[in-house]
Amino acid sequence: MANHSTSHPTHVQHHFVDSDQQFDTAKLGMWVFLVNEILFFGGLFCAYIVYRAWYPELFQMAALELNTFWGAVNTVVLIGSSLTVAMAIRSAQKNQMKGLKINLLITIALAVVFMVIKGFEYAHKFELGIFPGDFYTYEGLDHPQANVFFGIYYMLTGVHALHVLIGIGLIFWIYLRARKGEFNSEYYTPVEITGLYWHLVDLIWIFLFPLLYLIE
Amino acid sequence: MSEHNHEHHVSTAGQLWAVATALFILTIITVVVAKFISIPPPFDVITAISIALVKAFLVAAFFMNLYWDTKFNTILLFMAVAFFILMISITLLDTMYRNDVVPSF
Numbered sequence: 001m002a003n004h005s006t007s008h009p010t011h012v013q014h015h016f017v018d019s020d021q022q023f024d025t026a027k028l029g030m031w032v033f034l035v036n037e038i039l040f041f042g043g044l045f046c047a048y049i050v051y052r053a054w055y056p057e058l059f060q061m062a063a064l065e066l067n068t069f070w071g072a073v074n075t076v077v078l079i080g081s082s083l084t085v086a087m088a089i090r091s092a093q094k095n096q097m098k099g100l101k102i103n104l105l106i107t108i109a110l111a112v113v114f115m116v117i118k119g120f121e122y123a124h125k126f127e128l129g130i131f132p133g134d135f136y137t138y139e140g141l142d143h144p145q146a147n148v149f150f151g152i153y154y155m156l157t158g159v160h161a162l163h164v165l166i167g168i169g170l171i172f173w174i175y176l177r178a179r180k181g182e183f184n185s186e187y188y189t190p191v192e193i194t195g196l197y198w199h200l201v202d203l204i205w206i207f208l209f210p211l212l213y214l215i216e
Numbered sequence: 217m218s219e220h221n222h223e224h225h226v227s228t229a230g231q232l233w234a235v236a237t238a239l240f241i242l243t244i245i246t247v248v249v250a251k252f253i254s255i256p257p258p259f260d261v262i263t264a265i266s267i268a269l270v271k272a273f274l275v276a277a278f279f280m281n282l283y284w285d286t287k288f289n290t291i292l293l294f295m296a297v298a299f300f301i302l303m304i305s306i307t308l309l310d311t312m313y314r315n316d317v318v319p320s321f
Binding site (some may be wrong): 023024027028031032034035038039042043045046049050053054056068072075076079080082083085086087090093094195196199200202203206207209210211214215 | 224226227229232233235236239240243246247250251257261264265267268271272275276279280285286288289292293295296297299300303304307308311312
């Protein structure tokens, strides 16, 4: 059995040499997960690319059904939330616990704004009868494969929205832990890791927005 | 950067705001280019994807801290991108050279 040094900070688990090794290991693990996430969304982007290559005219017609203004607003909202997450991590690094909690709450608020706008966009489409796959009843698009575009649209934006919802849950959990005073400038690994996840959600949207909304 | 291994990089608030401002401006540019300037295809898609790639670089390098991080995490990101390109390349080699698209697809 290894001798446990009493000088170890309490957050360091016994199988790590020191706090830095634990931090770097956690980050590496998160990056491996993010690789997994990129390839998971990659499959959906692949479907998008294949169908766009087959039916370029469909994608141009169908994109007109999407509201560029609200898509752009959501892009700005998500970039803003990425900024506040980065600010939250900075606050934790500088031992400013109040700043950490405020920035986490702003991030959650922005994420909720994103979901509300997304909800209104979905509701508008459902009213028109734009449902995915066989449930598609909209008459306004003169193309036999019109439902295919929206199948891809709902999968890409739906899985992304699911990631936003999970992100809201994770950031709220980090907020609760911050309130209990679990983080300081020596130990903020969960804040950093959750931040990486949130930035990836932002990254995916950075590609989704032009690919779905900005096709003329 | 040649920082000592045991110190984590702390970005200044000004740096983070600068990155976010650049991202906001690029978002406006990509909308304006797509909606008000008609670039002939395929260059419209190329422009949109190029701007998205610049935005992705800014997020990955400065929000996700890859610029100051261990290089191994950057390698992981590039591996993900490389395998994504491999996946779409092999798929397109099939789908682009079929005589008949599968009916109802």
